[in-house]
Amino acid sequence: MAIITNAPRGTQDILPSESYKWQYVQKTLLETANLFGFEEIRTPTFEHTELFLRSVGETTDVVNKEMYTFLDKSDRSITLRPEGTAGVARAAIQNGLVNNALPLKLSYMINCFRYEKRQKGRFREFNQFGVEMYGANSPIADAEIISLARECYNVLNIQNIRLEINSIGCPECRKKYHEALKKYLAENKENLCGTCHERFDKNPMRILDCKEPKCKEITKNAPLMLDYLCDDCKNHFEEVKTLLDSANIEYKVNPTIVRGLDYYTRTVFEFICKDKDGDDIVAGGGGRYAGLLQEIGGQNLEGIGFAMGIERILMIMEDQKTDFPEKQTCDVYIVPMGEKATVKAFVLANSLREEGFFAQCDLLGRSLKAQMKYADKIGAKYTMVIGDNELENEKAQLKCMYNGNITEISIGSDFSDKIYEVIMESSYAALADAAEQL
Numbered sequence: 001m002a003i004i005t006n007a008p009r010g011t012q013d014i015l016p017s018e019s020y021k022w023q024y025v026q027k028t029l030l031e032t033a034n035l036f037g038f039e040e041i042r043t044p045t046f047e048h049t050e051l052f053l054r055s056v057g058e059t060t061d062v063v064n065k066e067m068y069t070f071l072d073k074s075d076r077s078i079t080l081r082p083e084g085t086a087g088v089a090r091a092a093i094q095n096g097l098v099n100n101a102l103p104l105k106l107s108y109m110i111n112c113f114r115y116e117k118r119q120k121g122r123f124r125e126f127n128q129f130g131v132e133m134y135g136a137n138s139p140i141a142d143a144e145i146i147s148l149a150r151e152c153y154n155v156l157n158i159q160n161i162r163l164e165i166n167s168i169g170c171p172e173c174r175k176k177y178h179e180a181l182k183k184y185l186a187e188n189k190e191n192l193c194g195t196c197h198e199r200f201d202k203n204p205m206r207i208l209d210c211k212e213p214k215c216k217e218i219t220k221n222a223p224l225m226l227d228y229l230c231d232d233c234k235n236h237f238e239e240v241k242t243l244l245d246s247a248n249i250e251y252k253v254n255p256t257i258v259r260g261l262d263y264y265t266r267t268v269f270e271f272i273c274k275d276k277d278g279d280d281i282v283a284g285g286g287g288r289y290a291g292l293l294q295e296i297g298g299q300n301l302e303g304i305g306f307a308m309g310i311e312r313i314l315m316i317m318e319d320q321k322t323d324f325p326e327k328q329t330c331d332v333y334i335v336p337m338g339e340k341a342t343v344k345a346f347v348l349a350n351s352l353r354e355e356g357f358f359a360q361c362d363l364l365g366r367s368l369k370a371q372m373k374y375a376d377k378i379g380a381k382y383t384m385v386i387g388d389n390e391l392e393n394e395k396a397q398l399k400c401m402y403n404g405n406i407t408e409i410s411i412g413s414d415f416s417d418k419i420y421e422v423i424m425e426s427s428y429a430a431l432a433d434a435a436e437q438l
């Protein structure tokens with residue numbers, strides 16, 4: 001029987017000791033995309049299953065093996081989104097966003113669901129930051145998207161991340177390639193895994209993305225799509241490379257990248273980083289897609305985008321010991337002694353928050369000692385004890401927990417006018433003390 005206090009396999013809780021890092025990464029990524037003109041869109045966690053069948057593709061692992069699909073109470077087939085591109089395209093069409101000024105640029109921060117085998121960096125519920133741009137067909141759009149992805153890793157100070165790019169052509173040149181690939185695979189057809197056996201006729205290029213070792217071995221020397229590009233696709237790819245060169249964005253052409261989703265045409269790319277064990281972690285990926293919008297009932301508009309896994313980014317940042325902004329801790333903890341003082345502490349804490357300070361006060365009627373211990377535990381920068389004397393004189397002592405310095409402060413009607421000044425002055429003094437000790 002499942003233990004109900006254990007989260008389902010492949011999911012995780014983000015605890016307060018970590019959530020501030022998530023907030024920082026997510027805010028930074030959305031803001032970076034905003035500098036490039038991308039605005040956030042939020043779409044539902046689940047969509048009609050058909051949307052993913054038509055876009056991600058029925059022969060992909062994602063659709064075939066990994067989707068969380070169920071019938072709702074009205075017998076509609078519903079799927080928890082395994083990725084963001086399909087839902088964002090659906091929303092852009094449904095809400096007429098693609099009928100306005102183009103290119104349309106959208107960003108998103110979403111949770112996704114894939115029933116994957118448990119492995120390092122692979123979760124069944126995971127989070128993606130992504131962007132999609134519609135209506136820009138020229139190679140400069142590819143270069144801009146790649147340059148935004150690069151910038152995202154840069155602003156987070158992630159080191160040693162390599163960019164690998166490829167072109168997987170268009171449906172026209174892919175026909176010729178599929179023929180060549182089938183010819184190559186034909187003699188080993190019977191040795192392919194069951195799924196790839198089916199893919200052989202339906203979508204042979206998918207076989208190159210199979211995770212089964214025996215299929216990997218068979219496809220090791222398979223012909224490469226890059227050698228079968230038509231002139232238009234070839235020129236497009238050459239221009240993308242020239243633009244990346246001119247922006248000093250380093251890359252390697254990796255002709256084996258096919259990506260795990262069916263909608264891609266022409267440029268595809270991945271950002272890869274070594275983790276602390278020396279294993280490759282794909283931190284993000286994306287590419288261009290020409291037919292997706294039409295396939296799901298929209299207009300004939302091309303799109304291009306990428307997505308990166310937040311769990312993987314955080315894992316890499318932890319591995320690389322990247323600095324995070326300090327976790328915000330309590331500025332002032334008010335320690336009331338007695339009932340009247342508790343009410344006063346409650347009121348003063350509210351005035352502190354109105355001034356923008358992080359303030360807390362005792363809610364449990366604890367002893368002075370217990371409250372001071374708690375203030376210390378939560379890392380309060382200042383404490384202020386209020387008892388009968390303080391209430392009578394309308395004055396209290398603000399104690400800096402770092403250096404023990406004490407400043408007297410009015411807790412009367414001018415409290416909120418004065419507190420900002422006092423805390424600022426006192427924290428400068430604490431900083432000066434710290435500098436002197438260095």
Ligand code: HAM
Nearest residue numbers: 083085122123126282283284285286287305306307309
């Ligand atoms: P994807 O390569 O399937 O592409 O996923 C993008 C990123 O999400 C991966 O590079 C990885 O960092 C993260 N990711 C994927 N699966 C998992 C998992 N099970 N656990 C943790 N992280 C994971 C897409 O999803 C496309 N929609 C990207 C795109 C946007 N292409 C064009 N526009």
